[in-house]
Amino acid sequence: MSDRQMPPAHPFDFDAVDADKLHEECGVFGVNGVTDAANFVALGLHALQHRGQEAGGIVSYHPEHGFNSARRFGYVRDNFTRASLMETLPGELAIGHVRYSTAGSKGAAIRDVQPFFGEFSMGGAAIAHNGNITNADALRRELIERGSIFQSSSDSECIIHLMARSLQRDIPARMEDALRRVEGAFSVVAMTRTKLIGVRDPLGVRPLVLGKLADDGYVLSSETCALDIIGAEFVREIEPGEMVVISGGKVESRRPFRAQASKFCIFEHVYFSRPDSIIGGRSVYETRRQIGVELAREAPVEADLVCPVPDSGTPAAIGFAHESGIPYGMGIIRNQYMGRTFIEPTEQIRNMGVRLKLNVNRALIRGKRVILVDDSVVRGTTSRKIKEMILDAGAAEVHFRIASPPTAWPCFYGVDTPQREKLLAATMSEEEMREHLGVDSLKFISLDGLYRAVGASEEGRNNKCPQYCDACFSGEYPVEPADMIEKGFKLKTAAE
Template identity: 45%
Template sequence: MTSELKSLNEECGVFGVWGDSQAAELTYFGLHALQHRGQEGAGIVANQQGHLTGELGLGLLTEVFDQPDKLAALTGAAAIGHVRYATAGSSGIENIQPLLFNFTDHQVALAHNGNLTNAVSLRTELEQAGAIFHANSDTEVLMHLIQRHAAPTFKQRLKASLRQIKGGFAYLILTSDALYAALDPNGFRPLALGQLPNGAYVVASETCALDTVSAKFIRDVQPGEMIQIDDNGYQVEKYTTETQLSVCSMEFIYFARPDSTIYGVNVHQARERMGQQLAREHPVDADIVVGVPNSSLSAANGYAAASGIPYEMGLIKNQYSQRTFIQPTQRLREQGVRMKLSAVSAVVAGKKVALIDDSLVRGTTSNYIVRLLKEAGASEVHLLIASPPLRYPCFYGIDIENTRELMAANLTLPQMKTKIGADSLAFLSVAGLIDAIDLQSTAPYSGLCVAYFNGDYPTPLYDYAATFEPPRVLATT
């Protein structure tokens, strides 16, 4: 995905199974389909007749489970798993999930996708009341809240705790007798329920993971819902009625896999429509359309179809290069891109190129790709971004919590064009993005969160309000 080139990352992916004797193995396959959502660490916790055991580690899923016996040791008919990219807390082993808690009379495993906006204040309150934290991520906060509630059942304590936390979260919680899936009141992060041919249930961050294990899609987990899965089937409950659908638009732009479907909208087709709308809003005089591999290819195809300009494979991605994490210097970032991308001189030489990318963050990668194409002989490069300018921080599970490195938050459109070195630069409008995704919701912005583009956050910022940095540039010109 191009997000790996731009160092913009989502926190993680979760996957869970209830009712299959090969639950841990299925979880492994499901996590493999979600590897794009997190590559700093991975883990699986299995339930064998009420006893929870886990295996976790730093690195890719295949690196953590590099020996067959590690997976084979996780026996039982239920399991949850997690692939992590840190947005809150360090990337140390203590923060790798699922977190497994051992109490006197029970065990609980917890996996979390998202970011809590009141975790700091809650943690302070909990520590003052005597709670001891073993990690520094926001995930552990929920478990402490559950333990401190006085309700008689675990489910009641869980529902009460979910009402206390704020922000973006998709949780999988495994106990000795049930698997719980819970989504925040805005549905920022996707979460889907499916069923295997043998009747077992599966929950995953994306529907592509359901497809990987041959599970039939049942439904999306809705905002403010908690689903309990046990040997009697599944039960859907609302833990709050104060909900407003605000799906992260970044999921459709580049986080989710193109073969995933979120709230009834296929990601690939949404990206194609983004490209088509981009062509209508910003036509250019070009000979060929070139997409930046991989998540921009759908939008590039849409742009080509709507504009009538032929699509060509002018950039090639090395599919065998390892992921490059955020690098401390521009030189290292550019070297990471050079290892991943190369231009096809025979295709681009002497051509005016309409270059389609899904987003623009720092601008350093865009600058390098434009140079790459021009060095390969392109006579002109017109950079067209299939999303609006990123100007505002995200506090719900994406690692942009300040505006300092966001190019569009600090430079005008002409300044950005000059710095990148493109012959022209244009972005998809917010209205165009909303129309292209087409969630068909009556919620504000048709059920999408577009705060990263216009600053209209669907929730209070809580702990982040005091440090919020508005962009220096508010207009595209």
């Protein structure tokens, strides 16, 4: 299982547009019952690349060659499309992971790249985790005191060590034991020599779906869009608190946790998931378009043109334009062919910032009152630069409409979020943010409007929408972030 690779020599991230977004930490994918399962996993990870661009990994199992792994920095297409590498991952069972590391740990080490592998008395097992363990620090201290030796800085490795200490007699049961100790959010895809396993935490914060291939093949994936690329049929979502164990063409469902009300991450609807995925039976694209409709109803403004901030603002901008009757136009064009990094960027290139990724359609913008529709405002740095570009192109007015409520609280359930004091909405009112960004008007969709767009019931909205986690907007955390509280994080007070 040894597999070393040095990180990129010049990891300067030029994607200034994406850097000012909230990022999912990872995506997971697993396949069994097909020849060359690792190739299917590579395709699935390519479809999930939006969930993590820093690194990826695949583990496969073959009866003659045992477990094999490959972990690499960079895009799936740059690593897992080479025949020489994929030939080292034989077998009919494989899992994979794409990673976007948490703040402050970019490019830490190849040892932090999942899936993780462990050898137990009843055989080996590999595990890939999407989410965040909110009591990982306490678990790690306990495990180290009892003799565990950690190989990575990832909270996910705690699961492997907890499994190793379980007294259960098979790996799925050991995984149940381990995950009962874990707090926070997790969608897990794991494998043994014969089984593909998928688990969602009791609140179902992070997504996981089940797909079916021809014959006896099954797929587990973070999103339905990754099923499409390999021609798999969507079967259903793994339910909150459910474990599925897939072997021999059969799917066994288990319920290892106490039943709780679902708290699925509402930001999956707003930004994280690909627009061609399906969540809860609803098209993500249609939900985002409906967010734009609700936004137009809540925050109308006289203008000449509705423009998306590409690409995440596009469906909401289409909905806003349709509802408002204001023409839709591609006022900002995204350069699809710019890589995330330059080898040796000069200072002049660094200062170009957003202009390397986005360019204004001057002929369309000049003299117009422009509504810019974006999915969120995090630090506000990119929003200010885009506003300046629009004004430089001759726009008469610039109005921002944001397809999510103000992001005022950090996420501790698997999303790369700045510290609270760096979130613009945590320290400024809406009017103060408008002045800071220097735009003619700024409006966010209300939390109720967002719930209407995602199809939440009126009863659910009046009961603080128990079917969703909205902590990044409301400060209401469904699972107490124990590690962060220990480090000094203050929960929302009654006055807030």
